[in-house]
Amino acid sequence: MEKSAEQGGWTEKRASKHPTPGKPGMEGSCSVGEILLAFSQTTTCHGPAHVARNAGRWQRWLWAAVTLFFAVVLISVVAHENIGFFRRDVHSQxxxxxxxxxxxxxxxxxxxxxxxxxxxxxxxxxxxxxxxxxxxxxxxxxxxxxxxxxxxxxxxxxxxxxxxxxxxxxxxxxxxxxxxxxxxxxxxxxxxxxxxxxxxxxxxxxxxxxxxxxxxxxxxxxxxxxxxxxxxxxxxxxxxxxxxxxxxxxxxxxxxxxxxxxxxxxxxxxxxxxxxxxxxxxxxxxxxxxxxxxxxxxxxxxxxxxxxxxxxxxxxxxxxxxxxxxxxxxxxxxxxxxxxxxxxxxxxxxxxxxxxxxxxxxxxxxxxxxxxxxxxxxxxxxxxxxxxxxxxxxxxxxxxxxxxxxxxxxxxxxxxxxxxxxxxxxxxxxxxxxxxxxxxxxxxxxxxxxxxxxxxxxxxxxxxxxxxxxxxxxxxxxxxxKDSMLHLISDVGGYMGLFLGCSLITVIEFLLFTFCLVYHLLIRLKNLLLPSLNHSVVTPVTLK
CATH class of the missing domain: 2.60.470.10 (Acid-sensing ion channels like domains)
Incomplete structure (x- = not known):
């Protein structure tokens, strides 16, 4: 436990369970791998979550292989559904x-x-x-x-x-x-x-x-x-x-x-x-x-x-x-x-x-x-x-x-x-x-x-x-x-839930994660290409 000078009492200093992206060079900064791990642990999609939450190496590799296999199957099935949708195939009942x-x-x-x-x-x-x-x-x-x-x-x-x-x-x-x-x-x-x-x-x-x-x-x-x-x-x-x-x-x-x-x-x-x-x-x-x-x-x-x-x-x-x-x-x-x-x-x-x-x-x-x-x-x-x-x-x-x-x-x-x-x-x-x-x-x-x-x-x-x-x-x-847009969304959503346990909420999470990851990479790239902007020192000049 550590005493807080501002509050005059004692507070518990806990380690953060999930790393939080911060500015490079600061205490809260983290790597891309840590961001991926944080997303896998918090997402509502069951497949990546099983990979991140299993501590054992063989279990993690097993769930990684299963998730990858179902992800490939999902992509192929969704591609087939989209081809039929845009080709305007006729169905019968x-x-x-x-x-x-x-x-x-x-x-x-x-x-x-x-x-x-x-x-x-x-x-x-x-x-x-x-x-x-x-x-x-x-x-x-x-x-x-x-x-x-x-x-x-x-x-x-x-x-x-x-x-x-x-x-x-x-x-x-x-x-x-x-x-x-x-x-x-x-x-x-x-x-x-x-x-x-x-x-x-x-x-x-x-x-x-x-x-x-x-x-x-x-x-x-x-x-x-x-x-x-x-x-x-x-x-x-x-x-x-x-x-x-x-x-x-x-x-x-x-x-x-x-x-x-x-x-x-x-x-x-x-x-x-x-x-x-x-x-x-x-x-x-x-x-x-x-x-x-x-x-x-x-x-x-x-x-x-x-x-x-x-x-x-x-x-x-x-x-x-x-x-x-x-x-x-x-x-x-x-x-x-x-x-x-x-x-x-x-x-x-x-x-x-x-x-x-x-x-x-x-x-x-x-x-x-x-x-x-x-x-x-x-x-x-x-x-x-x-x-x-x-x-x-x-x-x-x-x-x-x-x-x-x-x-x-x-x-x-x-x-x-x-x-x-x-x-x-x-x-x-x-x-x-x-x-x-x-x-x-x-x-x-x-x-x-x-x-x-x-x-x-x-x-x-x-x-x-x-x-x-x-x-x-x-x-x-x-x-x-012919399939309407509602049919397409229903079919794709059903396949996502069947193969990876995903939903539309997962899609929103993935979009937000992608935005944050791209933003984080751009900040790191900026600091790598322009290091002088963060460490520049202004030297006074004396005019004679």
Whole structure:
């Protein structure tokens, strides 16, 4: 103990537990190693503290090795998290949910005749099967045999078809879309009856509900559902049921030199299940369920809701905001409908054909009242073929081989596709439907009553039923999102606590320690470089 002269009493002179940095040359000065030791002993980070607080040499080396190892792992993990964050990676979260009491929105149904035309109507118009085949090629260029277009037989067929079509158009004052409509079955000829939930409707009421749509499978009819059309009770009879007339022996014999008949194996009535956000023009050719006569086709569906609202955060300034589903519905067809993520590919191809070809072809008309000139067969094949070829190359898919190549047009097509694809916007909530189908033959006794109820002649037609429904109220919910700054801070903070036992308080401690250490080193450097400033002596000078 030592007596204090100032206080007149005794005070205990204790040694400082932690060295305190002071000015060099004074009693409180310390080395860099002592400062590091003081920080390690007082920091809230567990790793360095274990190294500093263990007096034994082997324990100190053990904890130093463990801390160094976890520090390296932490740096690599944090670097990986930052790379993914600034790359704006998309994450997904999937869960299974139960529907609310309002039920689930039913899908859109599109009814198509994969045989394109009625032979009886073709004959009534004064047209032969070769001209009908020519029109099939204009509707669906994917069926055309590209290698045979320049052959003498196909050229002669095309000249004959042009003359016959021109004569019919002049005689009946038709446009080509009106001619195709006259060659196809009408809604009243196909749709005999329909039901939604417990409500049944006759043919005329059903056809007021459906919308005619031009597709690459010819004239189709879509039952476009809205958000109000929901299945509120489970069971097969609470969905949508269609009673469809199946014509007998009314198919057009197609000319095999012009179209590939091996791709026409589906030539019956077909129903395609989509959402009301999907453009069915190109889709119906590649997807659908064929109907079986005198049988019921049951299609239980499973709904998946994909939420994309989390793809735009305050960091993603250049990302376009998502569209509300009501603004991107087929029911209210608009230009923005083709620029959504649901229809990005089809929309880009469709718009580029309109821009570059100066004409339209039936399979991708915006509406049934198309304005402008319809493309000839050769122009349809050339434009669609080259645009689709450029798209296939961009997607790194096998592409078709065309007999003639236009380098300038191919460059314009590539530029147009890139521009249109860049304009696609996400829909805030997309609906997708997965389904299976089962076919059950109707009992003869029931068929007899059904034919009588529908007033259907069994000699030239038959009936097919299709019902689409939800077997349960369960649906899949998928959430797509990008990490926000809060996600990054949470992830990095969690890894810091896991590997080194650190927190945000430790970060502040480290910053303060770094500032003090740099300040201390600068003071020492100043005293080493300019020692005369601390030990200079002023000598008086006598003037004579």
């Amino acid at each position: 999937t869960s299974s949910s139960m529907a609310e009491t309002t039920g689930l929105q039913l899908p859109t149904l599109t009814l198509c005749n994969r045989g394109f035309f009625s032979m009886a109507k073709v004959t009534e118009l004064g047209m032969d099967s070769k001209t009908a085949t020519f029109l099939v090629g204009m509707i669906s260029p994917g069926l055309v045999r590209f290698a045979n277009l320049n052959s003498p037989k196909v050229q002669k067929l095309a000249e004959h078809a042009v003359r016959q079509v021109s004569a019919i158009l002049n005689e009946r004052n038709f446009t080509i879309p009106q001619l195709i409509q006259a060659m196809s079955y009408s809604c009243e000829e196909l749709l005999l009856k329909c039901s939604f939930g417990l409500q049944s409707y006759e043919s005329s009421e059903c056809c007021q509900r459906v919308t005619p749509i031009a597709t690459t499978s010819g004239l189709c009819f879509s039952w476009i559902t809205s958000d109000q059309e929901r299945q509120t009770m489970m069971g097969e009879y609470h969905g949508i049921t269609l009673y469809i007339r199946m014509p007998q022996n009314d198919f057009v014999e197609l000319y095999p030199q012009l179209v590939d008949v091996s791709r026409m194996v589906k030539s019956e009535m077909q129903v395609t299940v989509t959402s009301n956000l999907t453009y069915p023009s190109l889709l119906v050719t590649g997807r659908g369920t064929l109907l079986t006569e005198n049988a019921v086709t049951s299609i239980p569906v499973l709904l998946t809701k994909v939420n994309k609202e989390g793809l735009k955060t305050f960091i993603d300034m250049y990302t376009q905001p998502c569209l509300k589903p009501s603004d991107a519905s087929l029911q209210f067809f608009s230009d923005s409908f083709l620029s959504t993520s649901c229809n990005c590919m089809d929309g880009a191809i469709t718009k580029c054909i309109f821009k570059l070809c100066d004409c339209y072809f039936y399979g991708i008309m915006y509406t049934m009242q198309a304005i402008g000139q319809m493309c000839t067969l050769n122009k349809t094949v050339m434009c669609f073929g080259q645009i689709y070829q450029q798209f296939s190359r961009m997607a790194r898919l096998p592409s078709v081989t065309l007999s003639t190549q236009n380098t300038t047009f191919a460059r314009l097509a590539s530029t147009c596709l890139i521009e249109e694809l860049s304009r696609c916007k996400d829909v805030c909530e997309e609906l997708t439907y997965s389904y299976t189908s089962t076919v059950s033959t109707l009992r003869p006794a029931f068929l007899q009553d059904l034919y009588h109820d529908l007033q259907l002649n069994r000699r030239n037609s038959s009936v097919a039923l299709v019902t689409v429904f939800f077997p349960s109220y369960t649906y899949n919910a998928v959430k797509l999102y």
